[in-house]
Amino acid sequence: MNTKRLYWWLIPLFGLGALTCTREYIDDLQGVCFERDVLPIFQSNCTQSGCHNSQDRESGYDLSSYNGIMAGGITPGNYKASKIYKVLVAPLGRMPQSPFSRLTDEQITTIAVWIEDGALNEVCPIDTSCNVTGVSFSGSVRPILQLYCNGCHSGSNPEGGINYSTYNGVKANVDNGSLLGSIQHLSAYVAMPKNANKLSPCNINIIKAWIDSGAPNN
């Protein structure tokens, strides 16, 4: 048999193998800004009780601030050499540990792009155009919860027994007033997000507008 022909058959197989084994976490994300896009990922996914917050400092790491994240193992300009990136994609011993979920591909990419761009603590442009018309659960509210809350409030053992990975979980906190009360820092509620700054006025207004419209599952 002609060996050249045989190899041609194998090329697609190797190609497929390469695609499934390696994932490049550096793509088309533009304008990643630390405080707006990166810090909330760490605060929501790494600072749960007993983990890398400023009190518990599990294994000596406090990942609730820029300085703490840098000290945790960031090599500016080289995401693949950065310890923090490595544990996010590690097949074994990955972070966040079970029962908390792995970061989404988009979150890992955001962190990788930020590191590759120099891991700066830059001032982010403030979005002054806050549009609260036509807000929906899936398009407006869920992305905010995903970024700022679900690292703690999802999975099999969510913090405070509150699970925001489903609409019903969120709706329960709409109905008892604690969702809005906690993000507005009303005194009757524990201030949320924990270990992080208050949500921006725009994000609070989006959630409030959705609640005021009846908190539909849309």
Ligand code: HEC
């Ligand atoms: C770092 C972990 C963490 C993050 C991030 C977080 N929470 Fe919490 N949340 C907790 C813990 C822990 C509790 C239980 C109360 C406590 O121990 O402070 C809690 C309790 C709550 C409560 C009940 C408060 C009350 O007074 O009854 C609400 C509502 C809540 N969280 C909403 C949110 C929302 C909304 C976000 C995102 C904007 C968020 N949480 C982000 C850890 C977190």
